[in-house]
Amino acid sequence: GAGVSQSPRYKVAKRGQDVALRCDPISGHVSLFWYQQALGQGPEFLTYFQNEAQLDKSGLPSDRFFAERPEGSVSTLKIQRTQQEDSAVYLCASSLVFGAATDTQYFGPGTRLTVL
């Protein structure tokens, strides 16, 4: 596709449920990022992939959060045993080459997760 796509766009989960959020990056992009955006705040980094390798997961808030990109394209962010504080918009971004400040990141529309 022409841009980064994410699905679902909206997800409502009951506390304790597991959720899986999908990201389809721009074809051929090497780098893929996940960010979490709370209401009224800027996006916060969660994790970074270079092809299929997860090079940085320092932003994942707990071991309930897990991300994968097994074939170096599509990525899934999984949250186990969701809590109310997990409610946020989850953004995926991709960039053409190895991640760098000068390499433009292209963002998807995000998945809005609401945990009841």
Next chain:
Amino acid sequence: LAKTTQPISMDSYEGQEVNITCSHNNIATNDYITWYQQFPSQGPRFIIQGYKTKVTNEVASLFIPADRKSSTLSLPRVSLSDTAVYYCLVGDDFGNEKLTFGTGTRLTIIP
């Protein structure tokens, strides 16, 4: 990573030029300055990037003084569609791949 400070919100009328200034007092020699724009219910979108002096593209201009401790994003002749949150970020190419966003500046264009 250098911390950035920018106004929380700004209002402007349609047709005016809008300037949003960002302060980054501890910017490092290798850091670039990048601005992103975010509309409601969308992900951020790259606007412009620069290292020093002035950069201009079809959307905006970026002014960076010689000491690089601040930068100004200039939007010419704004329209209602420019209502968005604007983020100023600094970072280099050496292992700092993640973007660090602040709270941004919420720009509201008034008809």
